[in-house]
Amino acid sequence: MSIKLEHVNYIYSPGTAYEIHALKDICLELKDGEFVGLIGHTGSGKSTLVQHLNGLVKATEGRIYFHGEDIYGADYDMRRLRSKVGLVFQYPEHQLFEVDVLSDVCFGPKNQGLSAEEAQERAKAALAMVGLGEEFYYQSPFELSGGQKRRAAIAGVLAMEPEILVLDEPTAGLDPKGRDEILNQIQKLHQEKGISIVLVSHSMEDVARYVQRIIVMNQGEVLFDDVPREVFCHYKELEQVGLAAPQVTYILHALREKGFFVDENATTIEEARDTILDALRSGRQA
Amino acid sequence: MIRDITLGQYYPANSILHKLDPRVKLLATLTFIAALFVAKGWPGYLAATIFLVVIIRLSRVPFSFMVRGLKAIVMILMITVVFNLFLTPGDKILVQVWKLKITDVGLRTAIFMAIRLTYLIVGSSVMTLTTTPNDLTDGLERLMGPLKKLHVPVHEVSMMMSIALRFIPILLEETDKIMKAQIARGADFENGNLIQKAKNLVPLLVPLFISAFRRANDLAMAMEARCYHGGEGRTKMKPLIYARRDYAAYGVVICFLAVIIALRVVL
Amino acid sequence: MVQAQGLVYEYKKYDEEGRETEVTRAVDQVTFGIQKGDFVAILGHNGSGKSTLAKHMNAILTPTGGTMWVDGRDTREEDKLWEIRQRAGMVFQNPDNQIIGTIVEEDVGFGPENMGVPTKEIWERVEESLKAVNMLKYRHHSPNKLSGGQKQRVAIAGVVAMHPQCIVLDEPTAMLDPNGRKEVIRAVRALNQVEEITVILITHYMEEVIYADKVLVMDQGRVVMEGTPREIFSQVEKLKSYRLDVPQATLLAYELKRAGIDLPDGILTREELVEALCQSN
Numbered sequence: 001m002s003i004k005l006e007h008v009n010y011i012y013s014p015g016t017a018y019e020i021h022a023l024k025d026i027c028l029e030l031k032d033g034e035f036v037g038l039i040g041h042t043g044s045g046k047s048t049l050v051q052h053l054n055g056l057v058k059a060t061e062g063r064i065y066f067h068g069e070d071i072y073g074a075d076y077d078m079r080r081l082r083s084k085v086g087l088v089f090q091y092p093e094h095q096l097f098e099v100d101v102l103s104d105v106c107f108g109p110k111n112q113g114l115s116a117e118e119a120q121e122r123a124k125a126a127l128a129m130v131g132l133g134e135e136f137y138y139q140s141p142f143e144l145s146g147g148q149k150r151r152a153a154i155a156g157v158l159a160m161e162p163e164i165l166v167l168d169e170p171t172a173g174l175d176p177k178g179r180d181e182i183l184n185q186i187q188k189l190h191q192e193k194g195i196s197i198v199l200v201s202h203s204m205e206d207v208a209r210y211v212q213r214i215i216v217m218n219q220g221e222v223l224f225d226d227v228p229r230e231v232f233c234h235y236k237e238l239e240q241v242g243l244a245a246p247q248v249t250y251i252l253h254a255l256r257e258k259g260f261f262v263d264e265n266a267t268t269i270e271e272a273r274d275t276i277l278d279a280l281r282s283g284r285q286a
Numbered sequence: 287m288i289r290d291i292t293l294g295q296y297y298p299a300n301s302i303l304h305k306l307d308p309r310v311k312l313l314a315t316l317t318f319i320a321a322l323f324v325a326k327g328w329p330g331y332l333a334a335t336i337f338l339v340v341i342i343r344l345s346r347v348p349f350s351f352m353v354r355g356l357k358a359i360v361m362i363l364m365i366t367v368v369f370n371l372f373l374t375p376g377d378k379i380l381v382q383v384w385k386l387k388i389t390d391v392g393l394r395t396a397i398f399m400a401i402r403l404t405y406l407i408v409g410s411s412v413m414t415l416t417t418t419p420n421d422l423t424d425g426l427e428r429l430m431g432p433l434k435k436l437h438v439p440v441h442e443v444s445m446m447m448s449i450a451l452r453f454i455p456i457l458l459e460e461t462d463k464i465m466k467a468q469i470a471r472g473a474d475f476e477n478g479n480l481i482q483k484a485k486n487l488v489p490l491l492v493p494l495f496i497s498a499f500r501r502a503n504d505l506a507m508a509m510e511a512r513c514y515h516g517g518e519g520r521t522k523m524k525p526l527i528y529a530r531r532d533y534a535a536y537g538v539v540i541c542f543l544a545v546i547i548a549l550r551v552v553l
Numbered sequence: 554m555v556q557a558q559g560l561v562y563e564y565k566k567y568d569e570e571g572r573e574t575e576v577t578r579a580v581d582q583v584t585f586g587i588q589k590g591d592f593v594a595i596l597g598h599n600g601s602g603k604s605t606l607a608k609h610m611n612a613i614l615t616p617t618g619g620t621m622w623v624d625g626r627d628t629r630e631e632d633k634l635w636e637i638r639q640r641a642g643m644v645f646q647n648p649d650n651q652i653i654g655t656i657v658e659e660d661v662g663f664g665p666e667n668m669g670v671p672t673k674e675i676w677e678r679v680e681e682s683l684k685a686v687n688m689l690k691y692r693h694h695s696p697n698k699l700s701g702g703q704k705q706r707v708a709i710a711g712v713v714a715m716h717p718q719c720i721v722l723d724e725p726t727a728m729l730d731p732n733g734r735k736e737v738i739r740a741v742r743a744l745n746q747v748e749e750i751t752v753i754l755i756t757h758y759m760e761e762v763i764y765a766d767k768v769l770v771m772d773q774g775r776v777v778m779e780g781t782p783r784e785i786f787s788q789v790e791k792l793k794s795y796r797l798d799v800p801q802a803t804l805l806a807y808e809l810k811r812a813g814i815d816l817p818d819g820i821l822t823r824e825e826l827v828e829a830l831c832q833s834n
Contacts, residue, residue, distance in 0.1 A: 042700060042730045056466050079472060087470040095467040097492035107489065111472025142496070146599045156471060173727045175598035175757040177796030202730045205801060242732050247801035247823055254827040269801065273808040276830070280814060296655070298693060419655045452655050455697050504650035511611050511643040512653075512664040512711065513635050523662035523675040 003030040008062035022048045024220040037207035038200045040217030041242045050166045054085040086162030090169045092153035096141040108160040126159035147178035166198040204246045208267040229265040248272040301346040303416040307532045308425030314539045315413045321546045322402045330549045347415045355411040370396035419451035441517030464493050554751045555587040561618030579605040581774035592745045594762040595755045597771035598796035607723045611643040642712030646724040648704035658692040664715040682713040686740040702733025719751035759800045763821045783819030802826045
């Protein structure tokens, strides 16, 4: 029981011509140690939703509980919540500001009230977690490559030692290799450090490879919330709301229609390969 | 708060005011503001009120939009009113609290000042709400045209203004985003004394400046790529040509000014 | 249409006293030719030099070595500058940073205005360009209220209105969501097929490359692979070594082949894969 949302509603500029009902009656529970994918196209409310998780945006209606405590309670320590729920924004490298990488990563821990030495310890550990070694400590963050900048920015949030790490499209604008590197690093954080991860993305392929659970948002509502293979079964509905299942889902469904005995619920390339091989080797057609 | 400023925001609609030449609207706004200061006594303000109401109706911009522009100046308005109310000497004292007196003249001046300021803002908002920033800068460029002979870079200044207008909303959004991102890292923009507050702004301002420079750089490149090379040899997609309605509008504005002056002279 | 011969571009870094400290070769001995009406994709990871190369095609950068010709004009000849920029239009990555106008149609008119096109013709060009990218009904909107894909289509219309022979798109979809990407690619393909404009698309999304006539792969400033999408994507291992990827269907076909299934090389789409599997069975 880690984060629980009860009937959360959020309305932008209520009472004006620009009123937007961004979140509609959201009820969700994110458990400890989960790796969740949050999918939806632009304007589906997914970015607004993640900003609720650490109290940056306050729900117009509804309650949010973190470890059973109401975060809207009168004496709730919002700053502590923000260090427990780390939020990495889209293009996080745009928030870098310090003269060198190490001091930038120290910014979060220092705000938590840690001493300079403790902050540095944390920062070094965080940089190691994202694969940036000592040679980067005293470089200007603005002279790094795109992928390195992004990892430095993620380290800036990791250094606060969050229990939950929420990443809003961490791979936007990166090349294929850079994308894989970041996602593998995130997976490692989940596996080795036991940090819960919420990965916001538009890419089903990315998400299918890593997450245990997918939440699909559409027009401010939760459309599906299940394990990947169950969610991708609804590939026709996903298409109707402007999303798509991974390419392999389509290939497997098409093969099934042609009479191949394949498991159309496979979600990754490797699973698809195995089920196609099985179908071909058994030689029997359904 | 910043979002409440309607000055400089365009409200798309299909009205006679939207179609008027920006030069007419600019000069009319100036005339209207001048008239506000010429007007004297209730009849003058009544005339201005009628004029303004008619203009607002003609613009087809919802009234709530105009009022929103006022929110930004509420403080200035209050200060002006309070100063005029308490500090204007007069013959008849209406209310006296300790050393502060409200006189009949004070009350009158305060009310008129409030009306003037309100009308001034609403009047200018009507202009900006019905004129695209591009038209506005085009109008300014043309009105300032004669200054070119004095080597004033009129075209460049107006181009800069229209670009600034285009990027203000983008930079505001960006400010909001960076602020949130730093708050998520435990930054505090609210507490502390003045010096601390100023120091706390560094994590916001550095990324903001960097982003503004990057945008400026990109934009300059994009403009060059589209053959921009200053005002010379440039044609206009929407050249400013006076139509009949523009002359009519000038007529109306002149009549309005005449009425205001007449009311002042007669009364 | 666009031709490069031994093209070199070097960035120089200076220290505080203005001494040269470092020379980086962003483009290194690149030679290629692009025919009129072609759809050419340039692939490469971030920092491979593909954007620097693109900026040469519009004379934003001029080569430090070798030559670049656009429609027969050497980009180093300064008096040809505006002719070159009009012939080879350029669309950039960030949709917000290339829209100048505060109203869609005014932005599209910006290029023709700069070229000194008569007013009446500007209006005609604006209308036909917005129609070409299917954005005509947004002509009176403010760009700030549009989605990323729509903004990018406005930017494309802004270039089309200059009547270029060739459009260079520098990662136009990198900042868009999948729907926006599809919109933009559809618009670009239509320009190529209907208006017969030469298209040079720079990207690192493999799915966008499938429709190209020719693909160039760049790494460390050099062109390291050149061929049709089929030829390029049949070399999965090589692409991966350049930090790139292949479309999902291609990857699955590659995995199946490695497991011993007999499939043809260079499968690009999921339909092709399904077809090939049916035949091999």
